[in-house]
Amino acid sequence: MYVKEQYVFRNSQIHKAVIRNYHKEDFRDLISVQKRAFPPPFPSELWWNQDQLEHHLTHFPLGALCVEVDGKLAGSMTSLIVDFDPLEPHHTWENITDNGYIRTHNENGNTLYVVDLCIDPAYRGFKLGKVLMNAMFEIVVHLQLDRLLGGGRIPTYHKVAKNVPIEEYIEKLISGEYKDPVITFLLQTGRTPLKAVKGYLEDEESCDYGVLMEWRNPFKSSR
Template identity: 55%
Template sequence: MHKKLIVFSEQKPVKVTIRNYTAEDFDAMIAIQQQSFPPPFPSELWWNKEQLHEHVTRFPEGALCAEADGKLIGSMTGLRVGDDQLGDTHSWSQITDDGYIRNHDPNGDSLYVVDICVVPEFRKAGIGKWLMLSMYEVVVHLRLKRLLGGGRMPGYHRYAHEATAEQYLNHVITGLWKDPVITFLLRCGRMPVGVVKNYLEDDESHNYAALMEWRNPFIKNGEEE
């Protein structure tokens, strides 16, 4: 993938390129994580070069980055999985192989989101949404049935005393409550599939995540229209 667009950062137009990242981008990819998740976030949870090597080797189509003025400002990574890998429930660690994606199935018909990240400076410029839309294009290009992934529910801790995770998600969907992650995913066209417990260690979400998908509009019941 390689496309150019213009976004507005602080009301100023900025030329941005969305493309596949390569081995030459590894240091910049790690720098994105450092800027986005500064201490006290554990540095061992940032991408490492071994993980990034697996991404660009096993599924380069699912390794996307956003670049402005020669600097990487965001990234999104995915892998292909089959229904047998998803099962009734799964954790982020299980479905992404702890971010190494060695379980990538070249024949899997779902593109599963491993990570999406944007540096703070550009978070209000729509980069995250453009990365998501670009990954939808990958789904269509590869003729997959859907994009799938678990979204954190960081607002849930404020309501956990009065609502189950499922009720919280429903209230966000109906507009009663807002959640910074789930609301963003809804604005990107993702639809809820269900709630997964023990998805990842996340105090704000009480370890829950909302499983959300975007279905390929050109495929119906597993067949191309």
């Protein structure tokens, strides 16, 4: 079980936050946050449903996290454990996460894999995404896994895709020449690009690419 209290800041505001595992009693709030965070035209069938959330608690409850601010649920982050081979990185989000149901969870795997990160728009600015990411890093260390891994969208890539190869675009994101709301955020949390995977997800803005972003366990020496 994971529970942590800390203070979060937005401008001059200071609020108490609790990061903890979510439970069945939170399902309604979790789905409501998804609806607010991903409004139409985002497909409603891609919001969490109760069946998926129940599978999260069945297969890997430790990796099902939420954050409360002043007692109100403000975001969530979900993960599973997989056995990842960096020499064979190609996969899709649907296949590796079982389309969000995480029946692919492997307790003997080496990698904590991010399924989803969602923050209520009303609570943006408190850096809750980074708070939840840090909690996942702590789970990696606690379970002595090799890494945290997940594929990030690149919603700005379509603007230059005709002229800039994906590998070059990632280098320009790393150098700061370009900025992307997803990849730049992940860089700020401490994750680094591993590989761009074509066909990772259906996403016109990303040209169907996902960038695998990892955080290596600093207490594991093998690479």
